[in-house]
Amino acid sequence: MRALLIKEIKDIFNNWTAMTIVVAFFVISGLFLWVFPDTSYFSFGYATSELFFTVAYYLMLFVIPVLTVSFFSGEYRYGTFETLSMIPQSWGSIVTAKFLAGMFVVLLIILISIPSMSVIGDIALSGDMDRGQIIGSYFGLLLIGACFVALSVATSTFFENSSVAFLIAIVIGFVCYGGLGFIANMRIWSPDMKYAIESMGWEYHGDYLSRGVLPLRTIMYLLLWITGLLTLAIWNLKRRNF
Amino acid sequence: MGGMMKYLGILALVILGYLLSIVYNPQWDLTQDKRYTISAAAKEIVAEVDREMMITVLLEGNVPPSFRNYRSFIDYYLNELRRANDNINIVYKDPTEGSPEEIAQFKRYLQSYGVAPISRRVTNEDELSQSVIYPYISVHTEDRVIFVNLLDSKRPEQTEEEAILSSQVQLENKLMRAVRDLSEERTGLVAVIGGQNQLLAQGLNDLRGSVGNYFYFPMNGRQLMGQMDTVDMVISLLDRSDLPRESMLAIDQAIMSDIPVAWLINKYNVSVDSIARYGEYIALPMEYVAEDMLFKYGVRLSTEMLMSMSCAPIPQVVGQEGGQAQTMLIPYPYHPLVQISDEGVLPQSSDPVLMKYTTPIESIDGLEGRENTALIETSDYTHLQPSPVSLGFDFLRVEPDPADYGDGPQVVATAVTGLQRSYFANRLSGSDREMMQSAGKQYISETSQSRQVMMADADFAMPAIGADGSLFPIGYNYWDRQLYDGNQKALAAILEYLVNGTQLNDLSEKEISISLIDPIAFEKRSTWYYFILIGLPVLIGLLLTLLVKVLRKYRYASRT
Numbered sequence: 001m002r003a004l005l006i007k008e009i010k011d012i013f014n015n016w017t018a019m020t021i022v023v024a025f026f027v028i029s030g031l032f033l034w035v036f037p038d039t040s041y042f043s044f045g046y047a048t049s050e051l052f053f054t055v056a057y058y059l060m061l062f063v064i065p066v067l068t069v070s071f072f073s074g075e076y077r078y079g080t081f082e083t084l085s086m087i088p089q090s091w092g093s094i095v096t097a098k099f100l101a102g103m104f105v106v107l108l109i110i111l112i113s114i115p116s117m118s119v120i121g122d123i124a125l126s127g128d129m130d131r132g133q134i135i136g137s138y139f140g141l142l143l144i145g146a147c148f149v150a151l152s153v154a155t156s157t158f159f160e161n162s163s164v165a166f167l168i169a170i171v172i173g174f175v176c177y178g179g180l181g182f183i184a185n186m187r188i189w190s191p192d193m194k195y196a197i198e199s200m201g202w203e204y205h206g207d208y209l210s211r212g213v214l215p216l217r218t219i220m221y222l223l224l225w226i227t228g229l230l231t232l233a234i235w236n237l238k239r240r241n242f
Numbered sequence: 243m244g245g246m247m248k249y250l251g252i253l254a255l256v257i258l259g260y261l262l263s264i265v266y267n268p269q270w271d272l273t274q275d276k277r278y279t280i281s282a283a284a285k286e287i288v289a290e291v292d293r294e295m296m297i298t299v300l301l302e303g304n305v306p307p308s309f310r311n312y313r314s315f316i317d318y319y320l321n322e323l324r325r326a327n328d329n330i331n332i333v334y335k336d337p338t339e340g341s342p343e344e345i346a347q348f349k350r351y352l353q354s355y356g357v358a359p360i361s362r363r364v365t366n367e368d369e370l371s372q373s374v375i376y377p378y379i380s381v382h383t384e385d386r387v388i389f390v391n392l393l394d395s396k397r398p399e400q401t402e403e404e405a406i407l408s409s410q411v412q413l414e415n416k417l418m419r420a421v422r423d424l425s426e427e428r429t430g431l432v433a434v435i436g437g438q439n440q441l442l443a444q445g446l447n448d449l450r451g452s453v454g455n456y457f458y459f460p461m462n463g464r465q466l467m468g469q470m471d472t473v474d475m476v477i478s479l480l481d482r483s484d485l486p487r488e489s490m491l492a493i494d495q496a497i498m499s500d501i502p503v504a505w506l507i508n509k510y511n512v513s514v515d516s517i518a519r520y521g522e523y524i525a526l527p528m529e530y531v532a533e534d535m536l537f538k539y540g541v542r543l544s545t546e547m548l549m550s551m552s553c554a555p556i557p558q559v560v561g562q563e564g565g566q567a568q569t570m571l572i573p574y575p576y577h578p579l580v581q582i583s584d585e586g587v588l589p590q591s592s593d594p595v596l597m598k599y600t601t602p603i604e605s606i607d608g609l610e611g612r613e614n615t616a617l618i619e620t621s622d623y624t625h626l627q628p629s630p631v632s633l634g635f636d637f638l639r640v641e642p643d644p645a646d647y648g649d650g651p652q653v654v655a656t657a658v659t660g661l662q663r664s665y666f667a668n669r670l671s672g673s674d675r676e677m678m679q680s681a682g683k684q685y686i687s688e689t690s691q692s693r694q695v696m697m698a699d700a701d702f703a704m705p706a707i708g709a710d711g712s713l714f715p716i717g718y719n720y721w722d723r724q725l726y727d728g729n730q731k732a733l734a735a736i737l738e739y740l741v742n743g744t745q746l747n748d749l750s751e752k753e754i755s756i757s758l759i760d761p762i763a764f765e766k767r768s769t770w771y772y773f774i775l776i777g778l779p780v781l782i783g784l785l786l787t788l789l790v791k792v793l794r795k796y797r798y799a800s801r802t
Contacts, residue, residue: 010790013786014790014794016787019784019786019787020783022779023779023783023784025779026775026779026780027776027779030772030775030776030779031776033775034771034775034776042759042761043307043308044307044308045307045308045311045759046311046407046756046759048756048757050311050314090248092249095249112783113779115775116775119771119774120759122763122771123759123760123761123771124757124760125757125758126757127757130274130756131274133273135272136273185334191296191331191332191333195321195324207317207318208318211273211318212271212272212273213270213271213273213278213318214269214270215263215267215268215270216259216263216267216268216269217260217264220259220263221260221263224253224257227249227252230249231246231249231250231253234249235246238246
């Protein structure tokens, strides 16, 4: 599985696309957070990491599928799926390797973002910012990032065409992340129903995490999505291989 | 097959973990100030809500950016309440949304509760516009509603963000007060007795629930004696006239019956007007018979008048221009701005309380089992002026010297709790007995659970009267035209403490340590910061990709 993981990571970084996307992530988030007046830290006014993570979650919705959605659809398209199916590894190991390669991208984003946190701390009037909150928020970014990677991996097992897989991953990702919140805000629901729909969305749980609050229910809920999506991916690969 | 089984096993474990988390749901708040953790007192109050309660957030629509953090905190906090008790439902309503008729109708409804919008400038796609928002939450049950103002008034030295942050600190307290008041079956009854009790009762009733869920009723001694069983608290005023003996007896027996009593006392009856009228005014302290009673209960009012460097201003003529008098607001040490003491009985608040011509309160050691606790104190720079006090405005021409204010903080409000013996022990007259008999009351000579608060200023709670006879809200200072929120808050906290102890007051001890952004600091090193924020990721990206390319090339080159 280690060899598979290294191969996947190399594949991601073998061309300029991956780094261009990662760089685009930071350029876009930088523009939103520090340049555009409506969404910038200057109009927000508070030296907390919440704003960065809120923007980061939405950007991940696009960035992760771009980099990872061809994990299996690429194999189908280039005819290497049969080769993959013959290697002495279980589908579980293959899916795990691809999932971890995707998580490597998330980790890279996290690492590159650390200096920007020091800027927020630097310009805080108190001269410091809440480290506990930042640690909690990064844990949240890791979990929400893992959800997007798992979704991308699962979607890519269903489609040979990477573009279609990409679009589907984004649509499902949007519904799972923020879409349920939008649906919940429609005026047709009773307060109980609104709460039930809203709390199914990843954004609802991501909001907790980006504040530095880690409820076990949120962690387990997101882990449920991750393992569920990866199990779905394995099931689909086995079904295809028959 | 093994991979699938392994994943199914993990999935089963995660499902089990998730189900367990629904039942137990532990939560870790990693923030330094634990600002996202509902306090134990709040959980207790929420757990007692046993009927449907709707919380409506009116802070909706085009919310200015400076409110977004607070707005998101409100969302979070209300969700937590919802999770803690599903009798609580949360709805969001934008009062500026709907047909013009609907908007106007809702606006009238809000106005009837004193809920008024505020407007702020917002930029939308480079266009400046005015955003009208209602920073309120309404908490309602089937038959009652309480509006909670989410925004404390901004002090002159505060930025908007700082004012919002200090409002955020108070949110839990305000909201829990509303939830608790609505959970109670009945509205409490407070007897206001003595002095200008009609005016005070009207001022308190006008606040419509923001100073506790009480109905304030002006009473005399006989009425209080007759309604002793239904009264939850007594406010006793010593502000212009003494208390008649029957009022003193009724208050004494209220204390002996464990009914909390708040005393508001003006030792000096002076006003800026009276000084302005005479140029110079010799103020003599009032001598109330009821002070003897207070002495018995454990406090003595000093006759020395307080001057503080932390004070509210009054307008003074500083010159003439074009035949017109030029006025300026000058700090006036006889109107001290005092603070809640850090004894932990009342919630700490950054809002100062405005008092006028006040005196220190001294505690008297006497009974074992009786405890005196300081509630409100003056600033470190306080001066005590002996009686009789010569009052004028001439001294305002000279810059105050801190060295003249060296008497240290003075207590101006104190709580006296525990064992208390009746002032009327061995001195009940025939008419006293007759009054008690006609009210069907038995004389009580002692209690071990008394609770009283003595404040050395009655004006701090008195509404100012406008030129047209209308009342300004409590805390409004006619002289600088500012509303001192601290007065209402201190009054609410004192009444809360008297009736319910420190349960709600404990909520306000939470400190929020969110820092504000310093745009000037960013501006000073903006190039460097932009490099870190945008340039550095680009550079790292370039270097990593180049590194991968070089390594790849090197590896293939070494193979050939």
